[in-house]
Amino acid sequence: MFTPPAGRRIGEVWFDRDGDEALPLLVKYIFTSERLSIQVHPDDVQARAAGLAGGKEECWYILDCAPDAVLGIGLTKSLTPEDFAAAARDGSIEQLIEWKPVKPGDFYFIRAGTVHAIGANIALAEIQQNADVTYRLYDYGRPRELHLRQGQAVSRLAPYDRPALHANLGESRSLLSPGEAPFAVNLCHLRAGQATLPLDGRPLWFLPLRGIGTINGAPFDKGECWLIDDGDDVAIETDCDALVAAVS
Template sequence: MDGAAFCTLFRKNRLLCSISGIFEVYKMKTIQLTPSCKDYLWGGEKLRTEYGIQSELHPLSEAWMLSCHPDGPSYLPDGSTFQQYINTHPGCLGTHCEKFSEFPVLAKLIDAKKDLSIQVHPSNEYALEHEHQYGKTEMWYVLEAEPGASLYYGFTHEISKEEFERRIQDNTLTDALNAVPVHKGDCFFIPSGTLHAIRKGIVVAEIQQNSNVTYRIYDYGRLGADGKPRQLHIPQALDVTLREPPKAQDFHGHLAQCDYFTVDAVEGDFEDVCDETSFTSLLVLEGRGTLTETATGESLPIRKGQSLFLPAGTGAYAVTGTDLKCLRTRV
């Protein structure tokens, strides 16, 4: 190859690389995630019929909308897992997540057609020692509640460990529980160790630690898919349960805030910035519209029942549409 031909080829390759770089710069960064789903015996069909979750499972009890947990990962449009995306995109979670050894958050939609078990989740310390994964602090945002719906949230008064064990044995535990009427828009923060149960007729969005450790205390004598009573975890529950009423929390204007997540409900059109400190997760709870990134100029249609992940550093974005309501989570 002579010098002139080499120079011509070099210029063409530079042009192709430049064009490729332009497309990379202006490629939309926001990702729509597809959930893993669960068919626990207490679930209903609202996640399918009202939130557009696609699954062949019946009932459709839970959709894990933002998850790296091996028990139920979320997926990208190309079929890869959310964890695989994180592994190949260093920095996408933001500087606030550098202190965690794994992705800190798991977000779900939950449809309780029947009562869930009365249960508790352990602290990090207990779970790491006994279960080899982290404990679970969580929050619920009530999306739907049938008239008269309620949930269990801690105790009405402080009780001893001995009384707790006796009430479990003689089936009087619910007499000491704090039964709270619920309505659409209510929010509950549930630190690890808090006894709780979602009851029938409620749909919630749950933001929680990235954990799947649950200790069942009472399950109404129900049988599992194998025809046997579902497993209870009484010794563990006696170890970890806070036997007291829930404490009031001040989240400084947020729905919930802890080391693992900060959650806000955003209604209508809004503009926001996803900076280098944290990713942004958006669960679209109502309505439909468009998400537009300022830096790329790219847009994505959005609707009720979708989960969107904006990598840290995405920059400014705008959400516009009709009757929109989103649950926004950051670290």
């Protein structure tokens, strides 16, 4: 559960666990007022070759957005490494990103190597491998460090090729299957009085989007993230929609 500081605007809320052992997944709620940087993440093999613990694949579920909101995912055309590097240096990469119109309920899986950016005026839930590895390619002139050499080496220099998914609250469906990624994600619609979640010995990351209930007697509400294990008592008090994630 997260309680925002009084009088402060919050751009990201992270849900992780304190302690020496990091969880395999990290959940964030992201709220944008301007375009975020154009960036890319390595996969596990690429990250370990660079001396890092692991790579990062992530997914986005749009909670709310302005009517003209967009996500940048992949490129509008295939590029050579040389043309890609030049576009990142001179800023023309902004015109080579495919900016996709989005609406609440849209879901995108961002494979490692996918050049991407989150546009302005979007609220989304992000579920990702718990790795702090981002190669920033372009930042609209803001004075932050760029990682052009590392980013060029891991980027897929082509359009995004995975079909978009749309899932409204009230539906139950798989958004990301175990064979597609290191983790699976489902949108679940749970009826009042129902307490069945797909527990099979694995912990679940439970993100309530609508409705109320309790976990081990503690109330949950939208905008939170709970880690649920076998034996936890989940009670659904009103019809509830939630994103549910598990490690594959």
